Amino acid sequence: MNQPSLSTFIWSVADLLRGDYKQSDYGKIILPFTVLRRLDCVLAPTKEAVLAEWASKAAVDLNPEPFVLRKAGHTFYNQNPLDLGKLLGDPDHIAQNLDSYVQGFSAEVRDIFERFEFQSHVERLAKAGLLYPVTEKFAQIDLHPDRVSNMQMGLVFEELIRKFAEISNETAGEHFTPREVIRLMVNLIFIEDDAILSRPGVVRTLYDPTAGTGGMLSVAGEYLLEHNPQARLSVFGQELNPESYAICKADMLIKGQNVANIAFGNTLSDDGHAHQHFDYMLSNPPFGVEWKKVEKDVRREHEQQGFDGRFGPGLPRVSDGSMLFLLHLIAKMRPADQGGCRFGIVLNGSPLFTGGAGSGESEIRRFVIENDLLEAIVGLPTDMFYNTGISTYVWILSNRKPEARRGKVQLIDASGWWQKMRKSLGSKRKELGEAHIERITQLFGDFVAAEDDDGKPVSRIFDNEAFGYHSITVERPLRYKDGDEHGQPVLGTKGKQKGKPQPDPALRDTENVPLSESVADYVTREVLPHAPDAWIDPEKTKVGYEIPFNRHFYVFKPPRPLEQIDAELKASTDRILEMIRGLSA
Incomplete structure (x- = not known):
């Protein structure tokens, strides 16, 4: 079953819920059941072996967990003999049996369903007489990775979240980033390290402080696996939204990642990876979202810790906290003498120029540029994201710039490189094609000034002090x-x-x-x-x-000659007079 068909099938569960549930509550049922079925299918091939191993070790008073994990072949297991199919055999006790089945998972999986508040939703479904038909619906689909790849599954989750966010009037784009944008960012942070990443057994760390459902972490892992199957990428993240966190954690579990590396909570007020540093980082923080809720904690860190904390350079205005995530990532960079770090972050236009000299925003830009951390900024087309049509920019920062890049910043204008989507998704009407991603990546890698076929600049190199x-x-x-x-x-x-x-x-x-x-x-x-x-x-x-991005790519077009304008006006006037004469005749 392909990804669109799968999404449509899962969405059809909403037909069962209609009338008993508000549209805005559909996701609270469909998302956890989708995760449950995915885990159910992943564990199915080793289920009998796990049950036998559990019974044999428990019989001799040994802790069965380390043994059943090996049998399961994953970093999680379920020691209950039930599965979704078997639950259907006892309709009268399906609620109790479903709870028993979920409690049979290992601790990390139980935490996922606690984040979904799954038990309360099961009880509500049971009271409405809907628990059996919903369970039956999901038991019909095969979500084993052999049938639905991890990448497809990620796209399914993202599409479902987007749909639920739209009908709930929520901000879908806070949860995930278009996959082609992630691919571009991954290309840009890895491009200069292909030789290092291709070494056998190489281990690198990747961090996303706004992890959403884990899309950035997944695409980066897929990239590295393609280029070097022997490489290992340890991923870390943090997510504030409970449902997105639960999905991200489930995805990481299935991929064999250490889910203890995925923290829950607000990155700005409660750093889930305090004092840790990383080789690579990616982030798409929310655009134009105020940080008033965490203002007290952020200001305390700024005032008490200064540059020993994350927010020493300055604080942006409370109405937009995206630059706080920029500072957070800078604080997480692995020191240059330990190998250094490169990261990409998606920002809107505001961080480029908002705030005059001495303002928090200007001081943050000053810190970034004077410390020679900014490698490049790529301007993307409008209408690229699901929740906004505004212009967006990918910033690439590094504390281990190659010699040619030191003291310089590259600006790439890719705003005109896009293809129209066959079907709009929210505000997203455009997408980057593979050729566009390759062209941008090549421009970044070449690090040269360049023009398009019409002579319009598309890549420019500047000294930092510019x-x-x-x-x-x-x-x-x-x-x-x-x-x-x-x-x-x-x-x-x-x-x-x-x-x-x-x-x-x-x-x-x-x-x-x-x-x-x-x-x-x-x-x-x-x-x-x-x-x-x-x-x-x-x-x-x-x-x-300030970084007046658009000004650097503006091309003056002289007005048409006055004689030409006069001739066109005369021609229009003559046509109007001719029409008037025709009406008078």
Whole structure:
């Protein structure tokens, strides 16, 4: 059964729930039952061997767990003789038997169903007389990995979550990222390490602080397996949404990953991997979501720990916490002297330029660029994500830049590279094709300036300081308006200001001077010819950073010649007059 057919089949369970459940509650039933059936099918081939092993070891007072894990061939097991098919043989006791079956799983699986609050939903289904038909429906489908691959299963979960989020008016995009975007990000963080990753037995760690259902972790694992079947990728993650966390944990269990590495909770206020560092990281934090709920904890860490904590460089405005995840990832980078780290994060346009010099956002950009961490930013097409049509950008950061990249930043404009989807999914109407992913990856790997076939720039290389500026305060003298001193500057009378012209707040202005230019030269050229009495207050000068991405790819198109415009207007006027004459005839 292919993935769309499977999703449609599972979705048909909603027909059973209609009337007894609100649409917004369908996911609370369908998602855990899908996970249960997947686990049921995965364990089926070794079920009898596990039961026999459990009985034999329990009979001689040995702890059966380590023995049955070997028999199961997975990092989890179920020691109850029931399965979904056998549950149907006793309709009168299906609720009790289903609970007994779930309790027969190993501890990590039981935790998954606790996150789903599965027991309470089973009781509600039983009272409504729906538990048997729902169980029967799921018992009919074969979700063994031989029939439905891990990648297909991940897509099934993502499609179901998206559908449930849409009918619940929730934000589907907070839970997962389009797979082609993940493939691009994985390409970009691994591209320069192919030689290392192809070594036999290589072990690397990957972390996602906003793991969702585990899509990024899964795609990265698949990439590494394709390139080096002998390589091992240990994945780590954290997720706030209980249902997404449960699905991610189930997926990691089936793939043999250590599910203790998947933490539950809010990454910003309760770091589930404190003091750990990683080789690679990926993240798609929520766009434009405020962090007021965790503000107290974040500010405490910022103020008390400074640069020893995660948020030393600065704090963004409370209305958008995406840059906090950027700082969190930077704090998680494996130190350069221990091998270093590269990571990719998806952000909207706001982190590129929001906030003037001295603001939290600007200070974060300053920290990133002055520490030479930013390798590249890739501008993606609009309408790429399920919950928003806005422009998005992939930032690639590394503390082990190759020599050619040191002190430089690459900007890649891929906003025009997309193909239309056959069917829109929420706000997602466009997708990256394989050719687009390869082209972007090649541009990044080549690290050169480039243009498209029409001569429009698509890749540009800049020195780090190109994004910095001095924000200077230009003062003009306050002048007397009445009396004998009319028009004369007002001079200070005390302290350091004694005898000096006093500034007029109404005439005060600020200007940004590129870091590559002398402030004195700028003032001489741009300010004094227009205001000879102006001066700069050096105490108010601040250093700021912004990345005006779109400006660097803007191509001026001169207007058409005036003669051509006149000719077109005359032709239009003549057509209108001809039409009027025809009506008058």
